[in-house]
Amino acid sequence: MNISNFFQECVNTITDSRPILYQPSMDIQEGEILVKGKTFGRWEAKKFIIDNEKRVFATMSSKEKQNLKPYFLQEYQVENKEKKKDKTTFDLISKTGGKCITLGIENEQKANEIIRILQDLCKKVEEKQKQEEKIQKNIQEKINKQNYYNIIDQIDYDIPSFFDITEIRDSIAQIRKSQLNLENFKLIFENKLLIYRNEHNHHQFKVFSEFDSNCKDDIIQNLTDYNKINLWNAFINTQESRMIKELHEDKSFLILEIRELSNIFIFKREFQYLQHHLKIDNIEFIVQKQIDQKSLTKNYQGSLKYGVWGIQTSEKSTKVYYFSEQFMQGLSYPDEDSYLIQLFLNQIINVNQRSKRNIQNNQKNKQDETIFQYQQQNQNQDQQLIESIKSDNNEKFFDCEELDAMNDKLFIVQNDSTQNIIKDEVSRNVYEQNARRMTAQPLQMDDTLDNVRDWVDKKMKLVLSGDYNSCSINVKHQLYPKESDIQHRQLLTQQEGGHYIFKKDFIREEKNGGLKVINEEKLAAQKAVIKFLLTRIGASLMMGKSITSVSMPVSIFEARSNTERVCNSMGFAPIYLENAAQSQDIYYRIKQCAAFQFGFIFMYLSCEKPFNPILGETFQGFYDNCPIYCEQISHHPPICAIQMFGRQYRIDAQLELIANFNSNSVVGRNIGTLKITFENPHQVVLITLAPGSLNGTTYGDKVMNYLEKQFIIDIKNKIITEVTFNPDKKYCQFFDIEYQNQLDYLCGAICDVTDAAIQKFHKEGYRKYKGLDLKQDIKNIKHKIKGIWVNEIKIDNEKLISIHNDFPVKMQLAQYPIPSDANFRMDLLWWKLKDFDQSQQWKEKLEILQRQDRKLREQKGKKKK
Structure with missing residues (x-):
């Protein structure tokens, strides 16, 4: 008889007075016992069975040998043990109101033994019953908790619709559930404050702190009392924080906040956001969200995508949570933005400390002294933060106190x-x-x-x-790649508060295709430059001459030299080329090279012009512990040489930057080849890059697109990959690829080619090579390529690379670059300080020096002849 049947018997016994056929288990004890009758009080000898496995005590008269009267001990307890004349008696008392039984044994020792056994069995049954009740209780609690979570997920609170976004909703739910969801988050700072950063989004943080007192009211006052702005300013070194407007309809407040991070090279940041205060489940929440508003100051504009404060208190402690994603708009190295946010968050601990001190010190001179002390304390905490960041072997952050915000190490x-x-x-x-x-x-x-x-x-x-x-x-520069943890690569997913490529500068032009420039500030600057050029240079510039020798105004420039911009375009190399190097399939390698090739032109995109490199200018950096070096080896024509040392592959390149100005467009080209050399097995692949165009420079919408063709050539294996941007219908039909009438559509193929095709490339060179003769050069079409380059590119109808879902590795700058590094240029430094007059003066000085140097070199060359 199994356990379920046994319990069914128990139920049957309670509801049915008829005797049941009881089948004892093997673990039983048998004997004879006296049972006292209820009618006449006589004692009658009966046989008994104690079933240890099923926790049953049963009696059976000598006449009815087949029928047992079971007493299921889960419902009984042993009581009233007595010594009466010649026997020891005791009762089995029902706990559920059922029949009781009085038992007796003449042998006292045997009576004590049976009583002990029955008491143990009753106790075990009771313990088991309690355990089952506990399990049921836990199950019910989980059900109730899940129901509560379901209510939480359904948003059982009122919040203005402006704040009802996924990030804020999820943050509130996590704090209410005490499920902080730290998957993909890494602890980066711990000192009375825990700061976690999202490993995949370095602008997203979760901060926790706990105070040893009930200080909820003080903290809330500091965060919401807009009439006492001096409090919050002192906490986090904000120069100013004030309420601009109160929105009575949803009880929100528009806040202007100016942040200053205690360093003369970290400039002020302006933040404008809406803030709303609500209370849920005895937890105080303060939600914040960025609002698109024109700048009210001349400071750099930061962006608070969202912020959620949670203040939870008990009698003896107060827990403070802060979940946020924000952008400080760092100007220099890639992770400066992340560092500045950490520096800011590190000061949150002062919200409570400063509040207490402010209550104790009401006099202004004492308050000033306290603020000074906490600024000193902030510096110490900042230093601890910096040391903790430096100790992270996977990431290289640089101390802005020592290096300054322009990343000059x-x-x-x-x-x-x-x-x-x-x-x-x-x-x-x-x-x-x-x-x-x-x-x-x-x-x-x-x-x-x-x-x-x-x-x-x-x-x-x-x-x-x-x-x-x-x-x-004296610094030993790294020439070979080091080990890397692929699972923890730092990927570039965003720039300047937008997509890592589009930023806030572009959107896709849906009608005809391409990227439309929408940044009004940059558009205005470029329009002003066109007028300047037309008046200064005149009609001769319209003839298509190179503009790399023209002293362009820096207002249309970006804060990078072209040496840095070219190196920044290699971010997909560790992802695709490292993957290719691990394969023995030469065609798979070429597919991965194609993905890298598209990634390069994605990353090179910008609606701003880079600074022209100076002859001898260098740049040094790292991708995932793989070093990359660049040097400007020629002034006219402007050519830079690049070397990158990857894992089982190497990149060598010489690229000449040419920009030609036409009446209503600019076409820029990186002429040259990137040579990728794979190991085991040895394979050499040459890559050329398509030119890009910016239309609408003088009138109409500014739209960026790629033109003409780009190639991948494997000379030894006689393989050529040709991709054509904006192909005609006849070209698509040759490769049996559907035609799309979009400027950003492309198609092509990886092809086995004839010896004549390879010889033609040798003869014409990368400058003059126009591509394959579709009828004579192609022996076999191996893989077809098609796609919208601003969206997704496919090979054989499978994704090759997506501009939205595939992200490059972030580049880290070298810690001790040689003095010719691009980041030491004075015109670039002044540009980063937003002093465009000084930047323009230095740029023109450097151009004059370079032209003089060129003349001296030409004169020296004539003498040698």
């Missing part, structure tokens, strides 16, 4: 080598100012610009004096 040196740099008065002044910035109170903002100018000037003198040379020469 001049003064990171070991203690034992510091004295080697302090050689002259200029160096000594620079070092002393750097030390003062690291130890003293931050400088006032009214003299910040003067300090920046002074600092830039002295720093460049230090480089030009040669003192930095000894520091950079």
Whole structure:
């Protein structure tokens, strides 16, 4: 008899007085016992069975040997043990109101043994019953909890529709559930404050802190009392925070916040966002969300995509949660934005500390003293944050106190080598100012610009004096790739608060295809430049001459030299080429090279012009611990040489940047080849790049597209990949690919070609090569390529690369670049300071010096002849 049948018998016994046929298990004890009758009180001898397995005590009269009267011990307990004359008696008392039974045994020792056994069995049954009740209770609690979570997920609270977005909704739900969902989040700072950063989105953070007192009211007041703005300003070093407008309809407030992060090289940031206060389940929530509003100050505009504060309190503690995604608009190295957000979040701990101190000190002089003390404390905490970031082997963040916000890594040196740099008065002044910035109170903002100018000037003198040379020469530069954790690669998913390629500059032009420029500020600057060029240069520029020699105004430039921009375009190499290198299939390698080729032109996209490199200018960086180096090896024509050392592959390239101006368009080309050399087995692949065009430079919408063809050539294996942008119908029909009348449509194929096709490429070279003769050069079409390049490109109807779903690896800058590095250029530094007049002056100075250098080289060359 199994357990379920046994319990069914138990139910039957309770509801049916008829005796049942009981089948005992093997684990039983048998014997004889006296049972006291209820009618006449006589004792009658009966046989008994104690079934240990089923927890049953049963009696059976000698006449009815087949029928047992079972007593299921889950319903009984042993009581009233007594010694009466010649026998020991005890009762089995029902706990459910059923029949009771009085038992007796003449042998006292045997009676005690049976009583002990029955008591143990009753106790076990009781424990089992409690355990089952506990299980049922837990199940019910889970059901109730799940029902509660379902209610949470269904949004059982009122919130203005403006704030009802997925990120805010999920943040509130996680805090209410105490399920903080830290998957893909990494702890990056711990010091009375826990800061977690999303490994896939370095702008998204979760912050936790717990205080040893009930200070909820103080914290809420600091976050919502817009009439006492001095409190919040002191907490997080904001220069200003004020309410601009109250929205009575949804009880929200429009906030202007100016952040200042205690460093003369980190400029102020302006944030405008709506804020709303609500209470749910005794948890105070303050939700914030960015609002599109024109800037009210001249500061850089940051973006608070969303922020959710949760304040939960008990008698002895207060828990504070802050979930946020925001953009500080870092200007220099790729992870500066992430670093600045961490620096800001690190100061949240002062919300409570500053509140307590403010209550204790009401006098203004004491309050000022306290603010100063906490600024000092913030500096110490910032330093701890920096050290914790530096200790992360997977990421290279640079200390802005030591390096400044332009990413000029001049003064990171070991203690034992510091004295080697302090050689002259200029160096000594620079070092002393750097030390003062690291130890003293931050400088006032009214003299910040003067300090920046002074600092830039002295720093460049230090480089030009040669003192930095000894520091950079002693650094052992990395020439080979190091190990990497593919699962934790840093991917570039966003830039400037938008898509990593589109940013906030482009949208797809749906009617005809291509990328339409929508950034009004940049459009206005470019229109002004066109007028400037037309008046300054005249009609001769309309003849298609190169504009790389024209002194263009810096207002249309971006904060990069072309050496950096070219290197920044290699972000897909570790993803596709490393994958290709692990394969033995030569065609699979070419497919991956095609994905890298498209990734390169994606990454090179920009509606702004890069600074023209100076002859001898260099750039150094890393992709996933793979070094990349670039040098401008020719001024006219402007050619840069690039080397990247990947895992089982290497990239060597020489690219000449040419830009031609027409009446209503600009066409830019990177002429040259990228040579990719794979190991095991050895395979060499040559890649050329399609030119890009920007139409609408003088009138109409500005739309960017790619033109003509690009190629991948494997000379040894006689394979050529040809892709044509905006192909005609006849071309598509040859490859049996459907035609689409869109400017951003492309198609082509990977083909086995004839010897004559390879010889034609050798003869014409990459400058003149026009592509395959479809009737004579192709022996076999191996794989077909098609797609909309601003969306997704497919090979054999399977995804090759998607501009929306595939992301490049972030580039990290070298820590000790040589002094010719592009980031040491004065015109670039002044551009980053937004002083375009100084930037323009330095740019023209450098152009004059370069032209003079060119003349000297030409004269020297004539003498040699």
